[in-house]
Structures are given as structure tokens and as C-alpha cells.
Amino acid sequence: MQPVATPTFAELAEGRAVPPMAARPGPDLPAAGFIESEWSCAGEAVSSSVGELPTDGRVTLAEADSQPYCTRVLVRRPSAERFSGVVLVEWLNVSGGQDAAPEYTYLAEEIIRAGHAWVGVSAQFIAVEGGDAAVGMGGQTGGLRAQRRDRYGDLHHPGDAYSYDIVTQIGRYCRAAGGSRDGGAPFEDGPLAGLAPETVIAIGESQSAIALTSYIDGVHPLAGVFDGFLLHSRGGGALPFDDRGRAAGIAAAVSSRTLLLRDDLDTPVLVVQAEGDLGGLLDSARARQPDSDKIVTWEIAGQAHADAYQLGELAGMVDCGGAINSGQQVFACRAALRHLITWIGGG
Incomplete structure (x- = not known):
């Protein structure tokens, strides 16, 4: 058994940031009293x-090798004063x-309304090293390091086999030293300086939700x-x-x-599915399972996988052969988060 690994963080300040792709600009963070910061996160990650x-x-994993990594958070x-105590760790897509x-x-x-903290993790190989796009325009992309060497030149990723432990280590940081649940003081430095997290939730959409499915079944019972x-x-x-040493094949996944x-979980999992997810490429209907004490699924009728809200300003550039779905998935997702937090708290 490898010792529990602790990542180190350094704030990134040189050059211009490369934010995650988004067709919608999102809320004005400074006006809402929020701060955005970007960090390198380095450590030693294990594969399984x-x-x-x-x-x-009911996946059974065995620890294999370990490799150094340095990624972006x-x-x-x-x-x-506004912090709710909840940290959302998003496995970036x-x-x-x-x-x-x-x-x-x-x-x-x-997130803004409730005062949650959001942590976006460049968990996968392609984000740092570049590689093939599975959707969109296709072709090769360069990755963070190639795009902005002055800012991301120290980043390196050993392969998607190590992504699970990278996310575990960042989640562990979010809930560890200084967490008020553990009786400590707020963090003194690092990405969550001044905050005392009480609840840490992993979130992800589409490909990231597929990755988290593997994580829940194999890693979570061990890492907790x-x-x-x-x-x-x-x-x-x-x-x-x-x-190892490469990106996972998303289409194959x-x-x-x-x-x-797995049906022996002790942690709440809320699954939100659009009707468009049930067939077609994702074909999630084959993985339907009954609700239980720890697993609940919401299916949104008439909803596309990617809708007009998600596409934002790009909606007018996409030719679907018809109108783009304008369902209310966004409100179901926000309600899902609120219900999940209540559920975790025993409600």
C-alpha cells in the first residue's frame, strides 16, 4: 500500500491563462464577491x-506503479464569510x-447564490499534453503546456491511468487539514486559504461522468x-x-x-440524465438501475444531451438540421445539487 500522497500547490501568475472551454461567459465573479485563481498541483500519483x-x-483494484505529475487546478x-462549507470538485471534460x-x-x-467553492481539475492527459479531440472539429490539440509555455511549462501528465489518484489527492486536500469537520482551523495557504470545508462533492458531465462512474466503482471504496x-x-x-503514458480512448469508453x-455504496450518488443520453452514442439506458438508499437517478424528459443553454453563443453556429433543444436542464441540475447537499447532510 502506497503512503497517502499530499500534493503541493503553486499559484500560476506568469502569462495569460487558458480557461476551460465555455460557450457561455458565466456570472461576473468579482461582482459576486468571488475570486478566481489558478494553480499548479504536483505530486506522485498511483495507477491501478x-x-x-x-x-x-463491484470493481476490485490493485495498486500498480506510481509516477510524478503536475497539472492545473x-x-x-x-x-x-460567504462560504457555505461546500466544495465542488469538477473533473474537467x-x-x-x-x-x-x-x-x-x-x-x-x-454556486454563486449558495456561496460554494468550485475546483476545476485538469485531470486527464489530453488537457496537459494534447491529443485527439473526440467531438467537435476533431484533429489534434496541443494541450496547456504547448499553448502557454510561460505559464504552464512545468505541467506534465503521466497518462489517464493516474487521473483517478490525481482527483483523489485534490479531493483529499479539499477536505483535509483545516476542514472544520475534522476540528481544524481554516486553510492558511493554497487554493482554499481562509476556508474550512465541511462537504466535498465530485461532479462531472458526459465524458467526465463516465470517468466518475469508474472512480465510484473502483477508487471510492478504497479512498473514501x-x-x-x-x-x-x-x-x-x-x-x-x-x-499509462497516453490518453484514454473516449469513443471506446x-x-x-x-x-x-455498485450497490454497496455508503455515499450518496445523484445521477441526472437527459432523455437524449438514453440512446444514441451514450446509450445510458443499458446502465439503468433501480433507485436505492445511496443511488438516485433523475431522467429529464424531452431534453437533449447538449442544449441551447450549454451551447450559449455558439448555438447559432451549430447546424442540427432543426431547432436546438431549449429544455430546462439547467434548473434540474441546480435543483439536483441542492437536493444532493441536503441528502448528504441527512435530509
Whole structure:
């Protein structure tokens, strides 16, 4: 068993930032009393070995090797006075060949209203090193380091097999030293300086929800870092655990063997699915499972995977052969977050 790893953070100040892709600008953070900061996060991450993933989700992992990493963490947080005690850790989506924060797009107004902190993690290889885009225009992308060497020149990623432990380490940081739940004082420095987190939730949409499905089934029973999970638009399959030195094949993950969420969880998982997720490419209907004490699924009738709200200013540039879906998914997502936080708190 590897010792519990603790990442180190350094604030990024040189050059211009490369924010996650977003077609919608989001709320005015300074006007809302929020601060945005960007950090490098470095440490030693372990990978895991596993046989064929069982359909029932009861994945058994064995620690394999470890590799150094240095990735990007983007933080949007309120003042200590406004802080709700909740930290949302978003596994950023790389289907477009670079980081995107689709769940932040849906949840931003609720995050501001409630006073939550949001931590976006460049969890995957493509975000840092570049690679093939799975959707959108296709082709190769350069990654953060190639785009802005003056700012991101020290970043390096050992492969998607290590993404799970990278996210674990950042989640552990968010809930560890200084967390009021553990009886400590607020953080003195780092991304959450001055805050005392009480609840840490992992969130992700589409490809990131597929990754979190693998995380919940294999890593969470061992790490126990997160207090809850919000999965939005997951597919029927799972992200693999064996991509060392390379990016996971997202298209292959989407079409992989069906993986349910394991039914012996002790942590709340709220799954939000658009009707458009149930068939087609994601084919999530094959991974439907009954609600339980710890797993609840909301399905939004008449809703597309990506709607007019998510596409924002780009909606007019997309030719779908008809009108783009303008459903109210955004409000279901915000309600889901509020209900999940209440559920975690025992309500």
C-alpha cells in the first residue's frame, strides 16, 4: 500500500491563462464577491491494475506503479464569510481535445447564490499534453503546456491511468487539514486559504461522468475522499484504468461493456440524465438501475444531451438540421445539487 500522497500547490501568475472551454461567459465573479485563481498541483500519483470490469460495478483494484505529475487546478471561491462549507470538485471534460467545464456552466448561478467553492481539475492527459479531440472539429490539440509555455511549462501528465489518484489527492486536500469537520482551523495557504470545508462533492458531465462512474466503482471504496457525487449525462460504459503514458480512448469508453454503479455504496450518488443520453452514442439506458438508499437517478424528459443553454453563443453556429433543444436542464441540475447537499447532510 502506497503512503497517502499530499500534493503541493503553486499559484500560476506568469502569462495569460487558458480557461476551460465555455460557450457561455458565466456570472461576473468579482461582482459576486468571488475570486478566481489558478494553480499548479504536483505530486506522485498511483495507477491501478484490474481485470475485466464486472457489470455489477463491484470493481476490485490493485495498486500498480506510481509516477510524478503536475497539472492545473482552477478555483472559483467566495470569501470566508460567504462560504457555505461546500466544495465542488469538477473533473474537467476533454472530449473536445482540451478542458471544458460543462457542469460549471449549468451550476454557476447556484454556486454563486449558495456561496460554494468550485475546483476545476485538469485531470486527464489530453488537457496537459494534447491529443485527439473526440467531438467537435476533431484533429489534434496541443494541450496547456504547448499553448502557454510561460505559464504552464512545468505541467506534465503521466497518462489517464493516474487521473483517478490525481482527483483523489485534490479531493483529499479539499477536505483535509483545516476542514472544520475534522476540528481544524481554516486553510492558511493554497487554493482554499481562509476556508474550512465541511462537504466535498465530485461532479462531472458526459465524458467526465463516465470517468466518475469508474472512480465510484473502483477508487471510492478504497479512498473514501468524497462525501457525494453528482453524475450528469453518463454513458452506459466506463473509462478504463490502464492508460499509462497516453490518453484514454473516449469513443471506446462510451461503447465499452456496461458498468452499473455498485450497490454497496455508503455515499450518496445523484445521477441526472437527459432523455437524449438514453440512446444514441451514450446509450445510458443499458446502465439503468433501480433507485436505492445511496443511488438516485433523475431522467429529464424531452431534453437533449447538449442544449441551447450549454451551447450559449455558439448555438447559432451549430447546424442540427432543426431547432436546438431549449429544455430546462439547467434548473434540474441546480435543483439536483441542492437536493444532493441536503441528502448528504441527512435530509
